Amino acid sequence: xxxxxxxxxxxxxxxxxxxxxxxxxxxxxxxxxxxxxxxxxxxxxxxxxxxxxxxxxxxxxxxxxxxxxxxxxxxxxxxxxxxxxxxxxxxxxxxxxxxxxxxxxxxxxxxxxxxxxxx
Amino acid sequence: xxxxxxxxxxxxxxxxxxxxxxxxxxxxxxxxxxxxxxxxxxxxxxxxxxxxxxxxxxxxxxxxxxxxxxxxxxxxxxxxxxxxxxxxxxxxxxxxxxxxxxxxxxxxxxxxxxxxxxxxxxxxxxxxxxxxxxxxxxxxxxxxxxxxxxxxxxxxxxxxxxxxxxxxxxxxxxxxxxxxxxxxxxxxxxxxxxxxxxxxxxxxxxxxxxxxxxxxxxxxxxxxxxxxxxxxxxxxxxxxxxxxxxxxxxxxxxxxxxxxxxxxxxxxxxxxxxxxxxxxxxxxxxxxxxxxxxxxxxxxxxxxxxxxxxxxxxxxxxxxxxxxxxxxxxxxxxxxxxxxxxxxxxxxxxxxxxxxxxxxxxxxxxxxxxxxxxxxxxxxxxxxxxxxxxxxxxxxxxxxxxxxxxxxxx
Numbered sequence: 438x439x440x441x442x443x444x445x446x447x448x449x450x451x452x453x454x455x456x457x458x459x460x461x462x463x464x465x466x467x468x469x470x471x472x473x474x475x476x477x478x479x480x481x482x483x484x485x486x487x488x489x490x491x492x493x494x495x496x497x498x499x500x501x502x503x504x505x506x507x508x509x510x511x512x513x514x515x516x517x518x519x520x521x522x523x524x525x526x527x528x529x530x531x532x533x534x535x536x537x538x539x540x541x542x543x544x545x546x547x548x549x550x551x552x553x554x555x556x
Numbered sequence: 557x558x559x560x561x562x563x564x565x566x567x568x569x570x571x572x573x574x575x576x577x578x579x580x581x582x583x584x585x586x587x588x589x590x591x592x593x594x595x596x597x598x599x600x601x602x603x604x605x606x607x608x609x610x611x612x613x614x615x616x617x618x619x620x621x622x623x624x625x626x627x628x629x630x631x632x633x634x635x636x637x638x639x640x641x642x643x644x645x646x647x648x649x650x651x652x653x654x655x656x657x658x659x660x661x662x663x664x665x666x667x668x669x670x671x672x673x674x675x676x677x678x679x680x681x682x683x684x685x686x687x688x689x690x691x692x693x694x695x696x697x698x699x700x701x702x703x704x705x706x707x708x709x710x711x712x713x714x715x716x717x718x719x720x721x722x723x724x725x726x727x728x729x730x731x732x733x734x735x736x737x738x739x740x741x742x743x744x745x746x747x748x749x750x751x752x753x754x755x756x757x758x759x760x761x762x763x764x765x766x767x768x769x770x771x772x773x774x775x776x777x778x779x780x781x782x783x784x785x786x787x788x789x790x791x792x793x794x795x796x797x798x799x800x801x802x803x804x805x806x807x808x809x810x811x812x813x814x815x816x817x818x819x820x821x822x823x824x825x826x827x828x829x830x831x832x833x834x835x836x837x838x839x840x841x842x843x844x845x846x847x848x849x850x851x852x853x854x855x856x857x858x859x860x861x862x863x864x865x866x867x868x869x870x871x872x873x874x875x876x877x878x879x880x881x882x883x884x885x886x887x888x889x890x891x892x893x894x895x896x897x898x899x900x901x902x903x904x905x906x907x908x909x910x911x912x913x914x915x916x917x918x919x920x921x922x923x924x925x926x927x928x929x930x931x932x933x934x935x936x937x938x939x940x941x942x943x944x945x946x947x948x949x950x951x952x953x954x955x956x957x958x959x960x961x962x963x964x965x966x
Binding site: 507548 | 738740741760
């Protein structure tokens with residue numbers, strides 16, 4: 438049991454550490470006032486959001502079909518940031534540390550596209 | 557050393573021939589009433605005659621005859637195994653004339669001039685894990701030796717149960733186009749003449765590739781339209797959408813039939829409505845849709861089903877559709893019947909009882925075509941005369957789960 442808890446903690450630490458180093462940082466709790474994006478009907482309902490550097494975006498899946506948020510590696514994104522699949526009413530938050538335009542998709546539905554513009 | 561080896565080899569060969577002669581005697585005694593002589597019996601007779609005449613065996617690596625209209629390529633993805641297989645069959649004699657190996661979920665292609673066949677495929681450095689390499693391989697159809705091996709950068713292939721039109725050749729056989737699903741829809745361009753990967757063309761959320769000319773292809777989009785893509789010799793591709801041609805609840809199957817030579821796209825739905833699109837003018841011309849089944853038949857559960865559920869014969873303008881009575885959502889289960897339909901009038905010409913559980917259908921493109929009915933469960937290809945509906949021959953032991961039949965429209 439202890440070993441399992443340790444392994445889980447290690448996995449969580451590794452994931453956070455990997456993301457914290459870059460411009461994008463997955464965060465457990467989004468800071469107050471973060472921007473909300475709802476996922477419904479196979480779409481990111483606000484496909485383009487504008488935020489200030491240092492603030493966060495929280496995605497909420499509102500339908501039964503699982504979706505995620507996936508930033509592919511490219512300019513400004515050192516390594517793929519592939520969020521977990523969200524079931525209905527689950528959320529995922531990413532803090533954006535550097536200005537830029539960050540395109541993302543849903544991994545199993547690559548026709549679902551969105552964009553975060555960080556000023 | 558070489559001499560000693562030759563002696564041993566000859567002894568082994570003579571041994572085989574002796575066994576063949578014994579087997580022949582047994583076969584002749586047991587099967588003299590058989591109507592037609594099997595390949596095995598004919599070969600045994602020839603070997604026995606050679607032995608009696610004192611003719612030495614001289615083993616060689618055989619060459620297949622050049623591809624003709626009745627060369628059938630059967631691809632076996634082996635139920636998602638890491639290594640797959642091709643079988644080349646001569647439809648006239650129902651004999652396997654060659655095999656070739658493939659990687660994970662290959663997409664087979666056959667040149668329309670018979671100059672090569674090949675595949676876009678995927679291998680890993682440790683069988684099914686480790687570094688992934690996607691590549692395009694072209695093979696000489698007589699020796700099965702590779703004539704080109706072109707690596708595709710960044711593992712762009714779409715790994716999916718084999719859909720023939722996810723990888724396609726342009727009519728001049730000089731360019732291969734393949735589909736990428738993730739991270740975004742795109743079509744890869746491979747320069748076969750120059751033996752090099754060219755580039756990826758980003759496309760909207762559209763699927764499948766139907767080349768209508770050497771620099772133009774069509775795709776089918778999520779919104780129910782077709783997309784026309786000009787590859788662009790200067791590297792600048794152009795896209796244009798057609799009208800939406802089917803409703804959102806009309807589900808078009810993953811295995812449409814397409815004749816690059818006539819530009820005819822034949823696309824059935826789950827219920828047997830068949831959309832036909834003429835791409836020959838380089839613009840999509842939507843022909844009147846056909847219903848393969850009457851309303852009464854639909855109520856009795858008749859619907860298309862299988863893997864490659866439809867084939868199209870260009871010269872006679874006929875559609876061959878696999879169908880059976882089935883429950884809803886059983887559209888991938890095999891069918892026991894084949895419906896022959898006049899593509900122009902939509903009239904049913906024949907209903908052939910195949911007497912096997914058939915998953916895929918193909919047709920040779922000669923004037924009096926053969927019909928190829930592949931059973932994934934039986935691992936066998938049944939060859940029919942579509943005029944009489946009679947089964948004329950069959951080839952069994954085709955791998956683990958053969959699913960795809962391809963011919964060359966020469």
